[in-house]
Amino acid sequence: MEKKEIVIIxxxxxxxxxxxxxxxxxxxxxxxxxxxxxxxxxxxxxxxxPYLAYARGPGYMRMHFIFDTLVWKNETTQYIPLLAExxxxxxxxxxxxxxxxxxxxxxxxxxxxxxxxxxTIEYMKEHPYGWVILxxxxxxxxxxxxxxxxxxxxxxxxxxxxxxxSMPILPEHIWKDVENPMDFTDETAFIGSGPxxxxxxxxxxxTYQYEAFGEYYLGKPIIDKLIYVKTGDPQMTLQRGEADxxxxxxxxxxxIKEDGFVVIKGPHYWNKKLMINHNIEPLDxxxxxxxLAHAINQDEFVDKSLRGHGKPASYGxxxxxxxxxxxxxxxxxxxxxxxxxxxxxxxxxxxxxxxxKNGKTLELQILVSMIxxxxxxxxxxxxxxxxxxxxKVGIKVDLTSLDTKxxxxxxxxxxxxxxxxxxxxxxxxxxILHEKTLQVPGVKPNPNCARYNKSExxxxxxxxxxxxxxxxxxxxxVFEAQNVYARELPAxxxxxxxxxxxxxxxxxxEWFETIGGVSKGIPIPQNKLALIGSSAAKEGKEITDVTxxxxxxxxxxxPLMPFLAVIALLLAFMAIRIKR
Amino acid sequence: xxxxKKTKVITVYLVTIFILLLLTFFLPRLLPGDVIIxxxxxxxxxxxxxxxxxxxxxxxxxxxxxxxxxIYITQLAHGDLGYSYIYHASITDLILDALPxxxxxxxxxxxxxxxxxxxxxVESSWRRGGRFDRSLxxxxxxxxxxxxxxxxxxxxxxxxxxxxWFPTSGAVTPYSNAVGITYIxxxxxxxxxxxxxxxxSQIPGDYLMIRNSMLLIIREPFVLTAYAKGIKERRIKxxxxxxxxxxxxxxxxxxxxxxxxxxxxxxxxxxAYPGLGLLTYEAISNRDLPLMQGIFxxxxxxxxxxxxxxxxxxxKIDPRVEYA
Numbered sequence: 096m097e098k099k100e101i102v103i104i105x106x107x108x109x110x111x112x113x114x115x116x117x118x119x120x121x122x123x124x125x126x127x128x129x130x131x132x133x134x135x136x137x138x139x140x141x142x143x144x145p146y147l148a149y150a151r152g153p154g155y156m157r158m159h160f161i162f163d164t165l166v167w168k169n170e171t172t173q174y175i176p177l178l179a180e181x182x183x184x185x186x187x188x189x190x191x192x193x194x195x196x197x198x199x200x201x202x203x204x205x206x207x208x209x210x211x212x213x214x215t216i217e218y219m220k221e222h223p224y225g226w227v228i229l230x231x232x233x234x235x236x237x238x239x240x241x242x243x244x245x246x247x248x249x250x251x252x253x254x255x256x257x258x259x260x261s262m263p264i265l266p267e268h269i270w271k272d273v274e275n276p277m278d279f280t281d282e283t284a285f286i287g288s289g290p291x292x293x294x295x296x297x298x299x300x301x302t303y304q305y306e307a308f309g310e311y312y313l314g315k316p317i318i319d320k321l322i323y324v325k326t327g328d329p330q331m332t333l334q335r336g337e338a339d340x341x342x343x344x345x346x347x348x349x350x351i352k353e354d355g356f357v358v359i360k361g362p363h364y365w366n367k368k369l370m371i372n373h374n375i376e377p378l379d380x381x382x383x384x385x386x387l388a389h390a391i392n393q394d395e396f397v398d399k400s401l402r403g404h405g406k407p408a409s410y411g412x413x414x415x416x417x418x419x420x421x422x423x424x425x426x427x428x429x430x431x432x433x434x435x436x437x438x439x440x441x442x443x444x445x446x447x448x449x450x451x452k453n454g455k456t457l458e459l460q461i462l463v464s465m466i467x468x469x470x471x472x473x474x475x476x477x478x479x480x481x482x483x484x485x486x487k488v489g490i491k492v493d494l495t496s497l498d499t500k501x502x503x504x505x506x507x508x509x510x511x512x513x514x515x516x517x518x519x520x521x522x523x524x525x526x527i528l529h530e531k532t533l534q535v536p537g538v539k540p541n542p543n544c545a546r547y548n549k550s551e552x553x554x555x556x557x558x559x560x561x562x563x564x565x566x567x568x569x570x571x572x573v574f575e576a577q578n579v580y581a582r583e584l585p586a587x588x589x590x591x592x593x594x595x596x597x598x599x600x601x602x603x604x605e606w607f608e609t610i611g612g613v614s615k616g617i618p619i620p621q622n623k624l625a626l627i628g629s630s631a632a633k634e635g636k637e638i639t640d641v642t643x644x645x646x647x648x649x650x651x652x653x654p655l656m657p658f659l660a661v662i663a664l665l666l667a668f669m670a671i672r673i674k675r
Numbered sequence: 676x677x678x679x680k681k682t683k684v685i686t687v688y689l690v691t692i693f694i695l696l697l698l699t700f701f702l703p704r705l706l707p708g709d710v711i712i713x714x715x716x717x718x719x720x721x722x723x724x725x726x727x728x729x730x731x732x733x734x735x736x737x738x739x740x741x742x743x744x745x746i747y748i749t750q751l752a753h754g755d756l757g758y759s760y761i762y763h764a765s766i767t768d769l770i771l772d773a774l775p776x777x778x779x780x781x782x783x784x785x786x787x788x789x790x791x792x793x794x795x796x797v798e799s800s801w802r803r804g805g806r807f808d809r810s811l812x813x814x815x816x817x818x819x820x821x822x823x824x825x826x827x828x829x830x831x832x833x834x835x836x837x838x839x840w841f842p843t844s845g846a847v848t849p850y851s852n853a854v855g856i857t858y859i860x861x862x863x864x865x866x867x868x869x870x871x872x873x874x875x876s877q878i879p880g881d882y883l884m885i886r887n888s889m890l891l892i893i894r895e896p897f898v899l900t901a902y903a904k905g906i907k908e909r910r911i912k913x914x915x916x917x918x919x920x921x922x923x924x925x926x927x928x929x930x931x932x933x934x935x936x937x938x939x940x941x942x943x944x945x946x947a948y949p950g951l952g953l954l955t956y957e958a959i960s961n962r963d964l965p966l967m968q969g970i971f972x973x974x975x976x977x978x979x980x981x982x983x984x985x986x987x988x989x990x991k992i993d994p995r996v997e998y999a
Contacts, residue, residue, distance in 0.1 A: 132849075137957075138947065139762065147763055223726070277763065295850070298762060299772040299949050302849040326844035327947040331836050335843055500962060504709060539712060539722040 130320035131602050133621065134338035138301015138325025143293060144284050145263045146276035150225045152519075152617035157323060159613065160305055160623050161202075162263030162287035165193050165212070166255060169624050170607045172418050174255050178207065178264060178288065186564060189250055191259070195241040198312035201266045202286045202293075209243035214267035216245065222276050226615070227262045250562045252569050256524040261614045264288060290316045290627050301325030316626045317603060333597060340598040340606065340621070345404035348595055356597040362608055363416050363591030364522030364618040366408050367396075367477065370506055370514040370586050373547060377441060377457070378512065384584040386437035388427035390488040391481065396590045400476050404595075408588035411577030412528055414521040415591075418611065421574035425581040434488040443489075450489040458491040462506070462514040464499040477515050477589075503542035516586075518543045523616025525573040529557045532585055547585030596620050684986070692979060696751070699971040700744050703964050710736060714760055714962050734760070734965070747968075756969035761961045766969035769954060774973075776846055777950035779866065780942070781935050784873040785928070791874070792881025793924070797917050799882070800889035812886075819879035823938040827872040827945040834868060841868045844947035869946045873938055877931065884927060888920040895919075922993055929982045936974060 140154035141147045143161055148154035167177040179193035199207040213235035220229050231251035236244040247254070266286055273279045285293030290313070291305035303323035307316040326332040329341035334354060343351050348358055369391070377383045393407035409415040411424040435445065443450040443457060450457035463478035482492040497505075505511045520527050532553065534546035548554065556579060559572035596619075598606050608620045704710075711730050715722060722730075731737050735746060750757065756766035795815075799808045821829075835843045842848065846865050853861050892898065893916060901911045936952075943952035951970060958966040 136947070139957075141763060149761070297849075298764060298769070300845060300847070300849060301947070301949070304850050320850075322850055324845065324849045325947050325949075327945045328831070328843060331831070331843045334836065335839060337843060500706070503712070507709075507712065537724050539724065539727055541722075542712075 129318055129602075130322060131318045131340070131604060131626075132322045132324055132338045133340045134324045134326045134329045134332045135341065136326065136329060138323075139298055142280055142284070142296055143303060144279075144287075145224050145226070145265070146222070147280070147284075152613075152619055155226065155614055155617060156619055156621050157303055158263065159289065160291040160321065160626075161285055161289045161293055162265075163199075163289045164260055164262055164264065164614075166259045167624065168256075168260060168609050168611060168613065169622065170610055172610050174260060178212075179259075182259070184564070189247045189564075191245045191247075191254065192238070193243050193245070193259075195243065196312050197241050199288055200310050200312065201268075201288050202308060203266075203283075204310065205266065205268055207264070207266070207288050208240050209237040211264055211267045212243040212245075213237055214271065215262065215265045218265060218270055219262065224262075227258060229258065229262075232258065250564045252561055252563055253524040253526040256611070257526070257615060288312075290623055291321055311627070313627050318626050321626070330597075333599070336599075339602050339604075340596065343595050343597045345593060345595055346402065351597045355600075357600050357606075359596045359598070359606060359608055359620045361594035361596065361618055361620070362522055362610075362612075363406060363414050363593065364612055364616060365517065365519040365591060365594075366412070366414070366521055366588045367515065367517040367590050367592070368408070368543070368586050368588045369481070370511070370516045370543065370545070371584070372509055372511050372513070373545070373549075373585060374509055375512070378459075380441060381583055382437050382441060384587070385427065386434040386488070387485070388584060388587055389430045389437065390434035390484055390490070391427075391587065391589065392429040392484055393590055394429070395484070396477060396480055399480055401590065401592055405590050405592045408590050409577075410581035410584065410588060412521060412531060412580055412586075412588055413525055413573070413577050417522045417525075419525045419570070419573050421577040423574075424577050431488050438489065445489050448489055449491055456491055457489065458493060459485070459512040460493040460495055461485075462502045462511050463494065463496050464502040464515075481513075481515070506542045507540045516543045519618060520612070520616035522618065523611045525560055525576075527616070528573070528576050528580065529561050532580065533557060545585035547583070550579065550583055553579045553583065594618065688979065688983065692976070695975045695979075696748065696972065697744075699968050699975060700747055701740075702971075703967050704740075706962070710734075710962075710964060714964065751972065756972065757965040759958075759963055759966040759969075761957065761963045761966065766966055769966070770951065770969060770973055773949060773951045773954045776948060777936075777939055777943070777952065780870060780873060780939055780948070780950060781932065783866070783870050784877055784935060785931070787870070787874045788877035788881055789924075791878050793885050793917065793921070795878070796882045796885025797889055797912055797920075800886045800893065801912060803890060811882075815879040815882050818875060819883075821876070822941075823873060823876035824941040824945070826876050827869065827942050830868050830872050831945060841865075846949050865948075869942045869948050873935065873942050876938055877935065880927075880931070880934075881924065884924050885917075885920055888923050889916060892916045892920045925985065925989070925992060929978065929985055932981050933978055936978075 135153065137153065140151070140157050141149040143158045145158060145162060148158040163178050165177060165179040166174040166182065169175055176196070178195055178199055180196050181194040183192050184190075185192065193212070195207065195209060195212070201207055216229060216232060216235040219227060220232075223229075231247055231249050231254070233246040233248040236246065238244050245258075251257075264287075266288075269283045269286055270276075273284075282293075287293075290308055290311045292308050294304040294306050296303050301323075302325060303321075305321040307319045307321075309315050324332070324338060326338065326341075329338070330343045330347060330351070332338040333341045333343070333351070333356065343358070352358055369387075371378050371384060371387075373379050373384070388410065397403060397405045397407060406415075409420060409424050410427060411421055413419050413421070438450055438457075439445065441452075443452045461478060461481060478494050478496060482494045485492050502511075502514055502516075506514050506516070518531065531541075531544050532547050534540060534544065534548055540546060553576065556572050556576035559569065560576055563569040563572055596606070598604070604625050606620050606625050607622060608618075609622045612618045613622055711727060711734075712722070715730065728737075735743055738746070747757075754767060756770065758764070759766050759769060762769055795811060799811050802808045818826075831843065835841050842865055847853075847858070847861050848865075851861065895916075898911060898916055901915050906915075939950065940952035940955055942948065943950045944956050947953065951974070954966070955970050957963070958970060
């Protein structure tokens with residue numbers, strides 16, 4: 096090689112090494128502050144503000160650290176104060192009065208007032224926010240600086256969970272000028288009143304960074320820095336120490352416990368269910384649907400499909416672990432003989448193990464697909480199991496496996512007999528019964544809603560579930576609605592899978608499962624209360640008034656520079672070789 | 676004569692591009708099911724008729740198909756690939772963010788596997804029938820049978836979980852504040868496993884190709900002549916024989932790029948590597964029509980550009996070829 100070439104190569108190498116150094120703002124690796132990392136597979140759940148976070152559980156969870164609601168939930172069954180210290184329902188006026196915490200501040204140190212709450216309602220009415228529907232709210236009224244009254248347009252029983260505990264309050268001084276919330280991604284779009292302030296979100300890497308808000312009205316959070324990372328295998332990330340909190344696979348629970356992690360066994364707020372086309376014969380007959388329920392062996396599903404990590408479902412849709420579970424939901428114990436007896440009573444004849452009527456065999460098609468929960472497909476053997484069970488009682492089964500979206504479309508178009516489907520939120524407010532049973536006019540059909548509007552009795556009860564404001568009377572209506580639902584079986588709930596999360600106890604945070612799920616029933620045990628300093632106060636520790644540490648802007652980089660450097664090097668070598 | 680040929684080549688490419696654009700536009704639209712319900716159905720929101728019509732208008736689905744296609748082409752000409760509904764972001768930006776990472780993997784593994792494939796192939800053919808050749812051939816056939824996906828999972832389990840030498844996922848350590856050389860080292864450290872898995876899956880193909888064409892070349896008289904001229908063996912091996920054996924290998928690069936891009940999809944998903952493959956996976960599983968369309972268009976253009984480059988450089992490598 097000639098001298099000139101060596102010089103060129105050296106210059107190129109020097110340039111690639113120096114460029115990133117010049118671009119860098121600081122070179123201190125800041126690991127001294129205590130931090131906590133949460134890993135998941137999807138990573139990107141949208142910018143953490145109400146309008147940009149994706150309208151799914153994990154998106155809401157990433158937003159809830161920054162934006163507070165009026166009330167909140169924890170591991171007890173009561174609503175607890177958050178921005179509102181006290182509240183009351185005025186039944187004669189059909190209005191709620193909330194007394195706000197006087198210490199509440201926005202992250203830019205402006206005080207949070209009743210004006211902000213009224214503004215949020217007006218703003219969300221003008222720019223609908225998919226997660227919170229405000230049709231039942233008429234208007235907000237400022238009573239004094241820290242008291243707000245919310246007038247309802249019609250009685251709405253799920254108000255506390257659906258609005259009070261779900262509607263993130265927006266700062267008026269920032270949002271009043273925002274015309275299109277979907278395009279608003281300035282730094283100020285992430286100023287909330289929650290325990291953590293926004294530092295960075297990288298769409299590309301699926302990572303989030305938050306910093307504790309020193310002036311938080313419930314005390315400074317115990318973890319200074321909260322980070323969300325994206326990973327291909329969350330459990331491995333936990334075991335390798337790259338994350339402190341992840342979901343884990345059910346088969347590894349024991350091993351993870353042995354490794355010193357704390358495992359949270361999730362509540363059963365998600366159900367696998369059998370959708371039924373109750374418009375066609377013989378599925379339009381209640382007796383036949385009850386026969387199906389007797390023919391289905393829920394335990395076999397739990398054993399074979401979930402390998403024991405789950406439990407049989409209640410037939411009344413509401414989760415058997417919910418505070419709203421009716422004490423006397425009709426049950427359908429596994430009993431093939433009873434099923435055969437019921438089908439025979441409908442005029443069918445059992446010949447060579449298969450039912451026939453008027454010379455036609457009793458054949459049903461079952462649609463199955465990989466149902467995704469939280470964005471991840473869950474392979475299972477449900478289709479084969481149900482086929483075997485139904486064939487045992489003389490029903491011929493045509494098992495058809497299709498793409499989830501196609502199954503959904505067929506179900507929406509009533510182009511099916513039976514279909515396996517599933518959904519969550521059965522542990523939260525019982526309005527789910529209404530949502531997953533009735534087809535409301537003006538709303539597009541949902542593939543896991545039974546659209547069973549033909550029972551007058553059930554319609555009446557579900558109306559009460561939504562609008563009865565007397566807690567005792569509402570509870571009665573909820574119980575009775577479940578009983579009627581289980582008797583008429585618009586769809587058959589089969590089982591609840593058990594989900595596990597694990598965390599590293601060394602971080603000092605004790606994560607817990609929120610009763611009924613966070614907000615509208617999110618079954619993710621990442622409740623922000625676990626991180627709030629008031630738990631330190633509970634133990635008698637004094638909360639020192641720590642002013643928030645100035646946050647450096649640590650954004651995730653792009654590989655462009657090193658990449659260009661590598662390319663430059665390659666080109667240089669090639670140039671030299673060609674010259675030779 | 677020459678310019679006529681050139682015009683013909685350009686016309687062929689333009690027609691190909693047009694047909695491919697037509698396909699990338701219409702194929703996602705042929706998927707069964709209501710597009711809006713498919714895209715938004717999984718989110719926890721009530722789709723009222725009002726919202727439905729708004730969404731239809733937002734995605735421009737209320738216009739006739741031909742008009743939609745024309746709008747798409749016009750936007751494309753301006754470098755605008757549309758708006759992704761799952762990411763709430765411009766698709767051009769999303770792809771530009773992801774592309775460097777994928778190129779890092781693709782170019783890296785293409786380079787490494789070519790070098791390794793050529794060297795191993797040449798050495799192996801030179802000692803054909805010997806112990807080295809036979810054992811290497813066996814080994815390569817074995818590796819060839821393992822898909823990139825399995826190689827990825829194996830290396831992840833062994834080197835990351837049990838040995839703890841490499842990180843499990845991502846392209847950089849999130850919020851490590853690393854800069855300068857530490858930052859480059861961090862990127863390389865994260866790159867190692869995915870790159871190794873992808874490269875390893877590519878080597879056998881290259882190796883077999885080079886070995887086979889070398890076996891034919893070695894018998895050619897010019898190799899014997901070179902010996903007679905007293906040229907050093909290493910020079911004959913690489914400058915005389917390998918240079919001729921490399922031609923079919925070079926033709927294959929276009930096809931290999933497509934294979935690598937497919938492989939990248941799996942590798943990036945396993946290692947949560949923020950490139951185009953992962954973006955494709957998210958787009959398909961969420962039925963993000965505009966994003967799928969954008970990625971397909973870019974991938975198609977990428978493959979075509981590579982093909983053009985190969986066509987052009989073919990003449991340089993083999994002066995005997997006048998028109999490829």
